[in-house]
Amino acid sequence: MLQAPELLLPAGSLAKMHAAFDFGADAVYAGQPRYSLRVRNNDFSTLQALQEGIDGAHARGKQFFVASNIFAHNAKLKTYLHDMEPVIAMQPDALIMADPGLIMMVRDKWPEVPVHLSVQANAVNWADVKFWHRMGLTRVILSRELSLDEIEEIRQRCPEMELEVFVHGALCIAYSGRCLLSGYFNHRDPNQGTCTNSCRWDYKVQPAFEDASGDLGPTQIIPLRFQQALEDANRPWSSLHQQPRHPLADQPYLIEEAERPGQLMPILEDEHGTYIMNSKDLRAVEHIERLVKIGVTSLKVEGRTKSLYYAARTAQVYRQAIDDAVAGRPFDIGLLGQLQGLANRGYTDGFYQRHHTQAHQNYMRGASEAERSQYVGDVLGVQDGWARVEVKNRFAVGDRIEVIHPGGNRDLTLTRLRADDGADIAVAPGSGHFVHIELDPALDRALLARYL
Numbered sequence: 001m002l003q004a005p006e007l008l009l010p011a012g013s014l015a016k017m018h019a020a021f022d023f024g025a026d027a028v029y030a031g032q033p034r035y036s037l038r039v040r041n042n043d044f045s046t047l048q049a050l051q052e053g054i055d056g057a058h059a060r061g062k063q064f065f066v067a068s069n070i071f072a073h074n075a076k077l078k079t080y081l082h083d084m085e086p087v088i089a090m091q092p093d094a095l096i097m098a099d100p101g102l103i104m105m106v107r108d109k110w111p112e113v114p115v116h117l118s119v120q121a122n123a124v125n126w127a128d129v130k131f132w133h134r135m136g137l138t139r140v141i142l143s144r145e146l147s148l149d150e151i152e153e154i155r156q157r158c159p160e161m162e163l164e165v166f167v168h169g170a171l172c173i174a175y176s177g178r179c180l181l182s183g184y185f186n187h188r189d190p191n192q193g194t195c196t197n198s199c200r201w202d203y204k205v206q207p208a209f210e211d212a213s214g215d216l217g218p219t220q221i222i223p224l225r226f227q228q229a230l231e232d233a234n235r236p237w238s239s240l241h242q243q244p245r246h247p248l249a250d251q252p253y254l255i256e257e258a259e260r261p262g263q264l265m266p267i268l269e270d271e272h273g274t275y276i277m278n279s280k281d282l283r284a285v286e287h288i289e290r291l292v293k294i295g296v297t298s299l300k301v302e303g304r305t306k307s308l309y310y311a312a313r314t315a316q317v318y319r320q321a322i323d324d325a326v327a328g329r330p331f332d333i334g335l336l337g338q339l340q341g342l343a344n345r346g347y348t349d350g351f352y353q354r355h356h357t358q359a360h361q362n363y364m365r366g367a368s369e370a371e372r373s374q375y376v377g378d379v380l381g382v383q384d385g386w387a388r389v390e391v392k393n394r395f396a397v398g399d400r401i402e403v404i405h406p407g408g409n410r411d412l413t414l415t416r417l418r419a420d421d422g423a424d425i426a427v428a429p430g431s432g433h434f435v436h437i438e439l440d441p442a443l444d445r446a447l448l449a450r451y452l
Helices: 014-022 047-059 074-089 100-109 126-134 148-157 181-186 226-233 285-294 308-327 334-340 358-370
Strands: 006-010 027-031 063-067 094-097 115-117 139-141 162-169 203-210 216-218 253-257 264-267 281-283 298-301 373-383 386-391 400-404 410-413 434-438 447-451
Touching: 006 014, 006 308, 014 027, 014 047, 014 308, 027 047, 047 063, 047 074, 074 100, 094 100, 100 115, 126 139, 126 148, 148 162, 148 285, 162 285, 162 308, 285 308, 285 334, 298 308, 308 334, 308 373, 308 400, 308 447, 334 373, 373 400
Parallel strands: 006 027, 006 298, 027 063, 063 094, 094 115, 115 139, 139 162, 162 298
Antiparallel strands: 162 281, 203 216, 203 253, 253 264, 373 386, 373 447, 386 434, 400 410, 400 447
């Protein structure tokens, strides 16, 4: 029988941590604001909250990893060991680290503490993994830029090391997140935990010319023919033209960010592509069976700043995918539709599989759109057959609702809806309102999603 990998979820708060565990996660990870890549929206900003998280996980027989994965400048080296003393005393199950200097300091002072190599360290080959094993690390989180075949070779050559890979969440356009955009625009360094997600801003592109001194200036704006571009994108450029590369790719361009009108910034492209763009989100649930067979130790979901619904839904979906793979059951394509209901920027399976056939792409797209849904509310409690719901998005009488619960999901069609004062209503207007629906008491503390 295949060995089930660990399912590792993000914990941006205690509530999200418990939701992840309720819906199937084996472990969670959270970061210290000063020393991890999540300064903003981090409820584990105090030692008390971190202690509650670690103790709460251990009380449930689960694991809690602490991310300490910045690349530290000299100033933070002065405070690091002192600040880590109380954290180590809480007995987290591992530290997630990237900086070789900080790793050395931790290994020297606390050799008994397991250290996992962060994806920030860009481990992309089996020699990397063997090096870090010699340094005493117990797990390597492999770079997101690896294919399934490359991961399999690393597993075969490094059976002594635990391997972890990302299967869901945001992708960064820089190599495993080592990006300079936010630091360049706002002096907020992504590798110090203060990324402003500059790659996702709204940019307008216009052609430019290079003058005799090498400076770039704007030329007239040329409308882009998007439909033709989409059609051409499905065929190699060399099949359309004799040139191996589009001649316009070698011209300079200027970009203008929506909130900075008039500030034109140069952007160039080489044979590897352009370098300012908004990546789609990673979704690799269809590859879980292969990853289980390879023998990957841990499957990781990204998203410490995402919602409680995100934690619950991803935990539930990937838990089922893992359990099905271990039991030898075929992949349930309905899982794709369940993940489609999460807020996303479009999905990709990243670098896991280099070339998809058109048939595969159509299959994935159709399956994703079959059961799309939207998160609409949290069940706060059930009394006398009526559940009080905190509304997150609009829903109405007649809507088909999915009730998402650790004990199993159920579908229902809303036939009645009440306001908080007991009056019958037809619509739950949206966020900030509280309504009541008829619900089985066994589904207390469920989450609600409306099928689209």
